[in-house]
């Protein structure tokens with residue numbers, strides 16, 4: 067009995083001491099960030115009253131209005147989580163260029179069960195550095211050209227699938243784009259053809275969508291945030307099933323590719339030979355390159371590390387690319403004069419020939435490049451990113467203490483009137499080199515910037531990037547241009563909604579609410 071009391075007393079004392087420490091820490095943070103100001107604070111919910119009351123369909127509007135009202139620098143408390151919000155280029159530079167504050171925001175944790183310590187979610191800095199160093203050189207020109215073949219092939223198939231829809235009637239093009247991107251990313255990341263465009267009901271494809279839906283549902287339903295509640299819920303059980311399918315699939319593919327490698331043969335060489343026999347050119351996937359790089363590195367990646375990185379590519383690549391293509395089609399359908407210029411550029415490149423798109427063609431798509439960037443500025447694919455400070459950081463003349471989340475609003479940054487006069491006006495000329503050079507280098511960072519920038523980034527002009535842009539980052543550029551060119555070579559696009567009528571769903575990417583309704587008409591050349 068005495069022992070039980072002693073045990074209870076010890077637990078209580080430890081708990082109490084920890085609680086006091088935590089309270090002291092919150093007080094320290096409170097004193098530092100409270101003077102910055104922002105929304106009214108309430109016990110338990112912090113400053114979230116407005117967002118809690120908001121319906122999901124209105125969330126993005128309320129979010130934008132809040133940034134307008136309290137921006138460009140304010141603090142919030144998401145319950146007990148302190149955050150400072152930034153949207154001015156100088157402030158954004160402070161955080162993104164930091165080489166010590168590399169930890170992602172707390173809100174990334176819902177993706178961790180799928181991606182583990184992969185590059186996007188990885189919070190172990192040492193491990194992240196090793197992986198990033200190993201992965202970065204896996205992309206080189208010939209590999210990108212190789213991957214571009216997959217993109218061109220799938221883009222052509224997509225354009226053909228749209229033939230029955232090209233009758234001037236409005237339809238939702240979004241599912242077509244999504245399935246096409248999934249096909250591209252599965253083949254380029256893992257070397258596997260899932261044929262999502264042909265059989266959208268494959269188990270893997272269904273699981274990718276299923277798990278994405280559940281992650282978002284969880285994000286917007288705080289009672290599902292604690293793991294033990296989520297795991298007991300029906301969503302949690304379904305999530306577990308999807309995870310087992312997704313991880314099982316990736317592990318199986320890795321095993322098969324690895325077996326070739328451990329049999330002492332050179333997988334890169336051999337796969338190329340195999341493809342040559344099949345009459346294709348080299349078809350190497352990110353996974354093959356990773357296995358090869360790992361073979362030659364000391365203390366390299368475990369099988370599970372590789373699985374996490376391949377899943378990360380799947381996750382990072384497919385949604386972002388789908389949305390970029392979708393939004394660019396949308397802006398072009400709202401501005402027929404710019405669409406006409408893109409058509410002219412494509413006609414000059416292809417001269418009416420039906421041939422597949424090549425890497426040289428993509429380099430010539432200079433006007434399309436500017437249109438994509440201006441679209442990304444106006445409708446950001448990833449509207450917000452976040453870091454949790456590992457060390458105190460000075461922003462805007464104030465010291466923000468370690469432990470605070472810094473939320474970077476790319477959506478608002480890209481509409482800074484000091485950098486982009488008349489920010490709501492669509493004008494691709496903003497991305498003429500002479501205009502770009504006049505702006506702050508952190509005024510337009512759709513792929514983030516600094517040490518944790520996007521590995522698939524590539525919308526920076528291939529010849530003249532304002533930020534260093536290594537070869538791996540050109541993946542997204544080529545992918546986006548190839549799909550857009552595949553559609554726009556054949557069709558004129560008209561959108562049902564005007565830009566100012568569009569409602570957005572803010573998720574990890576910014577999606578069109580209710581899909582993207584467009585009408586296609588075949589082009590007469």
Ligand code: HEM
Nearest residue numbers: 185186382383386390447448451513514518520521522542
């Ligand atoms: C238009 C398409 C894309 C956009 C707008 C985009 C945007 C971004 C942004 C904003 C980040 C930073 C996230 C953060 O700080 O939390 C990021 C990270 C990342 N992206 Fe992308 N991305 C795109 C396409 C891709 C593609 C196609 C791939 C892979 C093939 C990719 C792979 C990655 C990876 C691995 C990271 C994590 C980098 C790190 O933390 O070291 N992305 N992306």
